[in-house]
Amino acid sequence: MLPFISAMKPHRTELYQDVPSTCWPIVYSPDYNITFMGLEKLHPFDAGKWGKVIDFLKEEKLVVDDLIVQAREATEDDLLVVHTRRYLNKLKAGKLAVDRGWAINVGGGFHHCSSDKGGGFCAYADITLAIKFLFERVQGVSKATIIDLDAHQGNGHERDFMDDSRVYIMDAYNRYIYPGDGFAKRAIKRKVELEWGTEDTEYLQKVQTHVEGALNELKPDIIVYNAGTDILDGDPLGGLAISPQGIVKRDEVVFKAARSRRIPILMVTSGGYQKRTARIIADSILNLHNLGLIDKELATSGVENPKVEQMLRNSVADLSKLSLQ
Numbered sequence: 095m096l097p098f099i100s101a102m103k104p105h106r107t108e109l110y111q112d113v114p115s116t117c118w119p120i121v122y123s124p125d126y127n128i129t130f131m132g133l134e135k136l137h138p139f140d141a142g143k144w145g146k147v148i149d150f151l152k153e154e155k156l157v158v159d160d161l162i163v164q165a166r167e168a169t170e171d172d173l174l175v176v177h178t179r180r181y182l183n184k185l186k187a188g189k190l191a192v193d194r195g196w197a198i199n200v201g202g203g204f205h206h207c208s209s210d211k212g213g214g215f216c217a218y219a220d221i222t223l224a225i226k227f228l229f230e231r232v233q234g235v236s237k238a239t240i241i242d243l244d245a246h247q248g249n250g251h252e253r254d255f256m257d258d259s260r261v262y263i264m265d266a267y268n269r270y271i272y273p274g275d276g277f278a279k280r281a282i283k284r285k286v287e288l289e290w291g292t293e294d295t296e297y298l299q300k301v302q303t304h305v306e307g308a309l310n311e312l313k314p315d316i317i318v319y320n321a322g323t324d325i326l327d328g329d330p331l332g333g334l335a336i337s338p339q340g341i342v343k344r345d346e347v348v349f350k351a352a353r354s355r356r357i358p359i360l361m362v363t364s365g366g367y368q369k370r371t372a373r374i375i376a377d378s379i380l381n382l383h384n385l386g387l388i389d390k391e392l393a394t395s396g397v398e399n400p401k402v403e404q405m406l407r408n409s410v411a412d413l414s415k416l417s418l419q
């Protein structure tokens with residue numbers, strides 16, 4: 095599933111570079127705002143969702159363009175197509191999460207995609223790749239926890255990490271909808287199967303219990319949080335009934351659990367494409383900021399040991415040597 099990566103000839107690139115500490119660890123590229131790969135078949139698609147999230151955050155004066163981490167314009171030599179650029183953003187976001195303690199990729203979270211199979215609609219396994227990249231390229235990262243709270247089961251990364259004891263997977267999803275992948279379920283350490291129409295109180299209680307439980311069971315070096323918003327009431331495919339406030343609260347619960355344990359967290363926004371979705375994601379990011387759970391200062395880094403932190407900051411990944419398989 096990685097032909098475009100293996101085929102990349104070694105070459106110089108500036109796509110992966112040190113991100114100035116004045117930047118928010120929020121990764122976004124206007125490339126996100128297109129339909130692609132049949133994604134719209136599974137999720138009714140608000141093609142502009144990701145751009146709108148950023149617009150809302152700008153309106154609220156949380157971010158300005160220069161302080162968001164963007165994909166650099168690709169040179170011809172980079173052989174980059176849109177998908178590759180998205181992929182690079184994901185790697186960048188993973189590294190940023192380790193450096194800063196948190197990062198949000200406004201986009202990403204294609205969790206039905208496994209690295210050997212398209213998974214129906216996913217072009218590539220971005221969560222798998224982000225974790226493998228961190229394992230292989232960033233010292234000090236050898237255990238990861240995936241917290242997948244999209245309405246759908248995340249069978250892609252589950253198949254990828256089936257026999258990998260370095261990765262702990264918690265997944266909460268509507269048990270009756272796509273993909274119902276029984277084989278992949280074997281990889282889930284904490285399985286939270288939800289009924290049709292599950293509402294805030296029950297949902298949040300389960301999320302809290304199992305996120306805390308998962309992190310108490312194993313303290314990872316990185317959390318990848320798949321924050322799908324297709325749990326929202328009215329989503330035609332998710333079949334759950336969580337309110338906008340419930341989603342904001344859910345993200346808060348996850349970030350509190352991660353930050354209080356000083357575990358770096360990478361959030362991806364995944365599914366959920368109703369008209370009001372972008373506003374909810376923006377509100378959630380603003381709420382995290384208001385509560386002091388995210389800040390752009392390096393002082394809030396999740397890395398406790400300053401020497402380790404310095405080492406991480408110095409270990410800029412060299413894309414020209416990249417050969418994830």
Ligand SMILES: [Zn+2]
Nearest residue numbers: 244246324365
């Ligand atoms: Zn979904």
